[in-house]
Amino acid sequence: MKYLLQHRIATLVSVFALPSRLAMGQMGLAEVQAPMVPSNLQVPAGNTTYLKTHAIGTQNYVCLPGASGPVWKFLGPQATLFVTFPWIQGEATWQAATHFLSSNPSEGGTARPTWQSSLDTSAVWGKAIADSADPKFVAPGAIPWLLVEVAGARRGPMGGSALTQTTFIQRVNTSGGVAPSAGCDASAYGKIALVPYTTDYYFYQVSGRK
Numbered sequence: 001m002k003y004l005l006q007h008r009i010a011t012l013v014s015v016f017a018l019p020s021r022l023a024m025g026q027m028g029l030a031e032v033q034a035p036m037v038p039s040n041l042q043v044p045a046g047n048t049t050y051l052k053t054h055a056i057g058t059q060n061y062v063c064l065p066g067a068s069g070p071v072w073k074f075l076g077p078q079a080t081l082f083v084t085f086p087w088i089q090g091e092a093t094w095q096a097a098t099h100f101l102s103s104n105p106s107e108g109g110t111a112r113p114t115w116q117s118s119l120d121t122s123a124v125w126g127k128a129i130a131d132s133a134d135p136k137f138v139a140p141g142a143i144p145w146l147l148v149e150v151a152g153a154r155r156g157p158m159g160g161s162a163l164t165q166t167t168f169i170q171r172v173n174t175s176g177g178v179a180p181s182a183g184c185d186a187s188a189y190g191k192i193a194l195v196p197y198t199t200d201y202y203f204y205q206v207s208g209r210k
Contacts, residue, residue: 035172035202038132041147043168043204050165051203053081053096058194059143059177063184070186072179072193076101077113081201097163099201106152113148115169115201120160125152126169143177143197146170168204175199 032049057079061072081097095118103109104125112125126148133144148169155161177197184191 032202035170035200036137037145037147037170037172038134038137040130041132041145041170041172043147043170046207047167047204048207049202050205050209051083051096053083053201053203055079055081055099055197055199055201057099057197059179059197061179061193061195063188063191063193065186065189070184070189072184074179075192076111077197078194079197079199081115104152105154110151112151115163115166115203117156117160117162119162120156120158122156122160122163123154124150124163124166124169127151137172139175141176141178142174143199145172145174163203165205165209166203167206170202170204171199172202173198173200 032052034043034049057077059077060075062075063070064073065071066073077099079099080095081099082093083096084091084093086092097118098116100114100116101111102114102125104112104114106125112127114123114125116123128146129149130147131144132138132146138145146169148171150166150168153164153166155164175198177195177199180193180195183193
């Protein structure tokens with residue numbers, strides 16, 4: 001038993017040290033299957049999933065003047081992404097990335113949703129190119145599912161590239177995150193609302209890439 005535990009720990013440590021699909025893609029223990037999604041959220045041919053994560057965080061809104069009066073406007077996300085993998089006689093959960101709004105250097109500083117690896121701090125920026133609120137897929141009271149195209153990528157300070165091969169990201173299986181229905185009026189301009197949400201993010205890369 002002691003030898004088995006030492007072997008498993010050594011294996012996991014070696015996997016964590018690899019800034020590659022083995023480290024990020026379910027620990028290399030299983031293929032990542034693409035989710036069922038509405039047709040407009042399907043990733044273009046020539047791309048394949050390499051990483052599935054579960055995110056827990058908030059969708060953030062600010063109360064501002066709008067064309068028809070005060071309105072909650074979307075600011076950006078703030079979430080932590082996790083992967084789950086087999087471990088000894090059960091499962092283990094590991095922080096894979098963080099998700100937030102930041103300036104995309106590939107677009108002259110345009111603010112974009114960002115996914116940054118917790119392994120090597122490599123990062124990608126994305127822009128939503130399709131969304132769906134199809135009730136056959138999206139739960140009541142949940143934010144829409146999305147198809148996101150990568151609009152920029154950056155290696156980590158030590159050259160890490162755990163996420164830089166990403167081409168597309170799908171946001172699916174959402175819960176919560178919808179803007180508040182009240183609490184924004186002229187006296188509340190500048191007020192921030194942090195609305196809890198969860199979702200699964202699927203990461204894609206060019207097919208055949210190792």
